[in-house]
Amino acid sequence: MEIGQRINGRYRILKPVGSGGMANVYLAEDLILERQVAVKLMRYDFRNDESSIRRFKREALASTELIHPNIVSIYDVGQEDDNPYIVMEYIKGTDLKEYIRENYPIPYKKALDIMGQILSAVEYAHQNGLIHRDLKPQNILIDDDDYVKITDFGIAIALSQNSITQTNSLLGSVHYISPEQARGGMATKQSDVYSLGILLFELLTGNVPFDGESAVSIVLKHFQEPIPSIRESDPHIPQALENVVLKATAKEKEQRYQTVQEMADDLETSLSPERADEPKFIPVNTSMEETKQFQPISVDGDTASGKTAETTVIAPVPDADKVQTQPEENKKKKRKKWLIPVLLLLATFAAFLVFLLSGTDDVQVPDVSGMTEAEAVQALMQANLVLGETILESSEEVEEGRVTRTSPAGDSTVKEDAAVDLFISTGKETVEFQDYTGEPFEEARARLTELGFIVEQENESSDTVEAGYIISQDIEAGDEVVPEETTVTLTVSEGRAGFELRDLANYSLRGVQDYVRDHDLNVTVEEAHSDSVPEGQVISQKPEAGTLVYADSHISVVMSLGPEEIQYETIDVTVPIPYKAPEETEQDSSEEQPAEGENGEKENSGEPQETRTPNTIQIFIEDTENNLDSPYRELEITEDTEVTLNLTLEEGTKGRYRIVRDGETIIEEEVEA
Incomplete structure (x- = not known):
């Protein structure tokens, strides 16, 4: 991945910040939210491995459900050019390995505070059905304020079940691997507890308890050698605190803490004065209590060679002093002189017989893959081999109850009577179905589809669930199901009816x-x-x-309310209409002005009114009953005349009147009610 390259058009690569067994991690910039993020990309050598890709996606999606202050937040999961990626919270700081290297010795209380944060995160993951499987300080980040964040939840499963050997990556994990994982068994919550005990050991001593030149030598020490005493390197460490390490790292998982919370509670009080006189915890290693001798499994009492294998047991000779009386002491001493060489000779001969009968020829381990357990045991018997452990494991290809593989592997060469472990299929890997009610349907559908489920949708109105969110599911939360074989129906709210x-x-x-x-x-x-x-x-x-x-x-x-009642108002308007003689010209009127009367009004010419030519007057009214298209009244005048007009108007409206004299409009006015 080149600097500056963009993933999904959104995440611009700034620089590489680390690498792991399956993936490389880069610092990137989220161009939409304008923040720095960490982008994990699957390595090129895993991109063509369908199993790794499927598990990478599945575990990445499972990690998105972990919302805890001490777990790195997952922001986005996607695929770019057939290369899966995970976008997560970027922690500015260092990993716990480097922190221990730079800060050792770490004060006890500081070590317990760091360990408490780690335990809180792992306990939360266990409550949500997720086992980390690869707890190590390289997967634990710590910032400048000593705030802890765990990453890579569950990603290790893809490496552990992949056929590709990553020796360098394995070397980083074997220092913290549990004995049952080292033997090829399935990881459990107690496997994480063991790794947590190794982490606490390293926090307190600055070193891992077991080291070696190869991964194999380190793995062997995990289930063969007792955990070193941390009090030998630091006598000031309280015995109660060492006991937490010893109990967490017990070889048998049944003797460890059964939950992470139980370990956290014990650790919290380990510095308490009340536990100052606590005795040392000594785990009982049941697998080392006795050495078991495997006997060839006989068919009808015979081995493949036709002989019955016999085991000669030489019982220790009782002390003659305890079975003879004192008077016989001299006889006993004489008998001892010749009895001891005889017994030694018999023991040597018996051991030689056992060696001859045990069969030391090389045999080939039969390929019993796909057989039932009974068929596989029969095949081992016929090959002069004995049954070792029977281990259950999930398988995508092998039917439940049938053999997936053996250890040593089929077709390999071993000595006769060697123990062969059978791995029995529990069927396809199941997942615990989660509770998706109340979540947005599209988000849940995308996650379930990515896991391999077939998702069907039913719609239903709801007064309490927002539209687009899940009301119910037809698979109960907590049920173990095989995603590729499961169809889930989600009832989705349409909102209120x-x-x-x-x-x-x-x-x-x-x-x-x-x-x-x-x-x-x-x-x-x-x-x-x-x-x-x-x-x-x-x-x-x-x-x-x-x-x-x-x-x-x-x-x-x-x-x-029905039609509104109209309110009318009658407006009376008095209009003076001046008389104008038809023959008058402008000049005549200017030369001959009538004399004013005693009241100041102009008097008409001395011509008698009856001889004057009358003016034809037309009066037009515009109100609720009349309009200006037809005359309201007509009259003739021979002198100035006043008329009173009656206009009927609605309240708030306007009317109009017009006076026309001899065809000429001389007055036009508006009237408002």
Whole structure:
């Protein structure tokens, strides 16, 4: 991966920060959220291995469910050019291995604080059904404030079940591997407890308890040699604290702490004065108590060579002093002189017979893969081999109850009577189904599909679950299922059950009230006049008819008050109309001005009114009853005349009148009610 390269168009690679057994880790910038993240990419030599890819994705998705302050957060999981990647929280600091190297010796309380954070995270993972399998200081990050974050939860399983040998990566893990894992057994919660005990040993001493030139030599020490005493390197360490290490690293997992929380509780009080006189914890190694001699499994009492294997047991000779009386002491001493060489000779001869009968020829381990356990045992017997341990393991290819492999492997060469371990299939690997109720359907569907499940969807309305979220699932949480063989149906909320609002036009108020009561609606009623809708019926509604509404929704209606009563007002207007003689010209009128009378008004010419030519007057009115298209009144005048006009108007409206004299408009005014 080159610096500056982008993953999924979003994560820009800044620099490499580390590498592991299956993946390389880079510091990157999230271009959308503008923050630094760590991107883990599967190594090139694993990209063509379908099993590794599937497990990488499966464990990565499982890790996204772990939300704990001491576990590195997983932000995103995806694939770029057939290369799976995980985007996680970037921790600015160092790993615990480097921290111990730089800070040893670490004060006891500081060591217990660091260990307490680790235990809290692992206990949380165990509660969520996830075993780490590869706990080591390289997978534990610590920042500048001594805050611990664990990473790589479960990724180690892909390496442990992969046919590719990663010697360098294994060397980093074998120092912390449990005896049962070293023997090829399945990892359990107690396997993580053992690794935690080794971590605590290293925090307190600065070193791992077992080291060697090869991974094999270190692995052998884990189940053959007792854990070294940490008090020999530091006598000031309380015995109670050493006991935590000893109990966590017991060879037999049944003698270890059964839960991480139990170990955390014991560790918390290990510096307490009340435990100062605590005796040393000495685990009982049942596997080392006695050496068992495997005998050839006979068919009808005979071995393959036709002879019955016999074992000669030489019992120790009782002390003659304890079975003879004192007077016989001299006889006993004489007998001892010739009895001891005879016994030695017999013992040597018996050992030689056992050697001859035991069979030292090389035989080939039969390939019993796919056989039932009974068939495999029969095949081993016929090959002059004995049954060792029977170990259960999951298998994607081998049917449940049949042999997946042997140790030593089939077709390999061993001595006669060698023990062969059988690995029996428990079927395809199962996962514990989680509780997805209350989660967004699309997110859950993506995760389940990635795990291999077939996901089906059913929709259902709900008043309590938000639309798009899961109401229920047809597989109970905690059930062990095989993802590739399982179809899960998720019931998804459509939100509250809605219905289309009816058209309430022309409903009476009583009808509206009945409708909202039957549908659990709330209503606001307003009133307005209407010329088209009869009084007491609905004029309009909000929301409109056909709108999707829900129980407790709010609607409003406007009820008709019928037509609004019009208020009219009569306006009286007195208008003076001046008389104008038709023959007058502008010049004449300027030369001959009538004399003013005594009251100051201009007097008409001395021409008698009856001889004057009358003006034809047309009066036009615009009100509620008249318009300006036809005359309201016509008259003739021979002198200045006042007329009173009556206009009928609605309140707030305007009217108009116009005076036309001899075809010429001389007055036009507006009137406001």
